Amino acid sequence: MGRPIVLNSSGQAVQNYGDVSRETLERLQIYVDLVLKWQPAQNLIAPSTIPDIWTRHVADSLQTQWSYPEAKTWVDVGSGGGFPGVVTAILLAEDPGTHVHMIESNQRKAAFLRTALRETGSNGTVHAGRIESVAKEWQHGPVDAVSARALASLDLLFQLSEPFTAKGAKAVFHKGQDFQREVNEASARWHFDMIEKISLVDPESRMLLFSNISNRPE
Numbered sequence: 074m075g076r077p078i079v080l081n082s083s084g085q086a087v088q089n090y091g092d093v094s095r096e097t098l099e100r101l102q103i104y105v106d107l108v109l110k111w112q113p114a115q116n117l118i119a120p121s122t123i124p125d126i127w128t129r130h131v132a133d134s135l136q137t138q139w140s141y142p143e144a145k146t147w148v149d150v151g152s153g154g155g156f157p158g159v160v161t162a163i164l165l166a167e168d169p170g171t172h173v174h175m176i177e178s179n180q181r182k183a184a185f186l187r188t189a190l191r192e193t194g195s196n197g198t199v200h201a202g203r204i205e206s207v208a209k210e211w212q213h214g215p216v217d218a219v220s221a222r223a224l225a226s227l228d229l230l231f232q233l234s235e236p237f238t239a240k241g242a243k244a245v246f247h248k249g250q251d252f253q254r255e256v257n258e259a260s261a262r263w264h265f266d267m268i269e270k271i272s273l274v275d276p277e278s279r280m281l282l283f284s285n286i287s288n289r290p291e
């Protein structure tokens with residue numbers, strides 16, 4: 074069994090969100106150190122959130138893979154500095170047959186993501202390009218789940234992830250306090266089944282889990 078995750082960089086357990094193994098915790102620490110090292114040059118996370126990186130970014134991202142623990146192949150779109158894509162890859166690092174694809178159009182961030190996967194010994198592929206074209210030309214096999222955080226409106230996320238969800242992939246999107254308005258707007262153009270989970274790190278935010286997504290006929 075794993076031990077409760079330590080959620081601040083000074084090494085004190087500030088809150089328990091779930092069990093992760095010692096190896097996973099070590100990989101997460103390597104990743105956090107890397108984000109902080111590259112932060113001055115790349116601005117990977119909002120500077121105001123640096124002191125809370127373990128809660129605001131790491132713990133928040135743990136919820137992604139936990140949403141679909143059975144999913145083996147993930148696509149994280151608009152990965153930026155790797156939240157949640159790299160964290161998903163770290164959680165799956167010792168799980169044979171798993172793979173995390175990350176699609177990121179910014180070349181420098183894509184280079185960082187490759188470094189993060191290598192340094193943490195995680196399985197993944199970074200696609201340095203626009204989601205619209207990478208997804209349309211996808212030749213990397215079936216996808217079980219799509220994730221996104223801080224990328225676009227729900228309606229646009231459904232559009233961007235359609236090449237995967239049309240073939241049966243599920244989706245999990247992090248959404249802030251305005252989530253209900255986005256759900257209402259997206260409902261006009263899309264059918265979907267949704268499970269709404271209160272974020273473990275922010276009661277105002279939601280993890281929205283979608284399946285059976287399809288475009289409504291005009």
Ligand SMILES: C[S@@+](CC[C@H](N)C(=O)[O-])C[C@H]1O[C@@H](n2cnc3c(N)ncnc32)[C@H](O)[C@@H]1O
Nearest residue numbers: 151152153156176177178179202203204222223
């Ligand atoms: C606000 S950041 C969020 C990054 C990360 N998911 C997070 O939560 O920290 C959005 C990222 O998506 C990337 N992005 C935006 N539109 C994109 C597109 N059409 N294709 C690929 N990447 C895109 C940007 O370069 C940026 O790194």
